[in-house]
Amino acid sequence: MSLESIAEDFARNVxxxxxxxxxxxxxxxxxxxxxxxxxFKKLRAHGDAGRDALAALLTHARMDVRVKAATYLLSDRPTQARPVLEEAAKGKGMIPFLASQTLKYWEEGTWSLDVD
Structure with a gap:
C-alpha cells in the first residue's frame, strides 16, 4: 500500500x-x-515520508480532514499545521471549535497527541 493510499484512507475515515x-x-x-x-500510525512509521503524505491533506476539500491532519502534524510540523488550524478556528461549528481548542492547548504548552 502506498503512502498516498494510506493518507487517503486516513482522510476517508476522518x-x-x-x-x-x-x-x-x-x-x-x-x-x-x-x-x-x-x-496515522502507518504513516508515522514511515518518518518524514509519512508526514509528507499526511501534510498533503492540509489542503483537502473537507475542513474536518484538514483540521485532523493538522492536529496530527502539529507537534512535528507546527509551521505547516498551525495556519490550517488558525484558519479553521475562525469559523463556527464543531470543527472550528476543535481547531481552536487544539490551538489553545498548544499555546498553553499542554498539547499532547496520545495515539500510542
Missing part, C-alpha cells in the same frame, strides 16, 4: 467519523476513529 457523529452514530464514529488512527 470524513466518515465526522458524518457518523452528525448522524448521532457513536458506534460508527468510534469505528472510524480507530481506522484513521491506524492509518
Amino acid at each position: 470524513a466518515e467519523h465526522t458524518d457518523a457523529i452528525w448522524r448521532g452514530d457513536r458506534t460508527g464514529g468510534r469505528k472510524y476513529t480507530k481506522r484513521y488512527i491506524a492509518a
Whole structure:
C-alpha cells in the first residue's frame, strides 16, 4: 500500500467519523476513529515520508480532514499545521471549535497527541 493510499484512507475515515457523529452514530464514529488512527500510525512509521503524505491533506476539500491532519502534524510540523488550524478556528461549528481548542492547548504548552 502506498503512502498516498494510506493518507487517503486516513482522510476517508476522518470524513466518515465526522458524518457518523452528525448522524448521532457513536458506534460508527468510534469505528472510524480507530481506522484513521491506524492509518496515522502507518504513516508515522514511515518518518518524514509519512508526514509528507499526511501534510498533503492540509489542503483537502473537507475542513474536518484538514483540521485532523493538522492536529496530527502539529507537534512535528507546527509551521505547516498551525495556519490550517488558525484558519479553521475562525469559523463556527464543531470543527472550528476543535481547531481552536487544539490551538489553545498548544499555546498553553499542554498539547499532547496520545495515539500510542
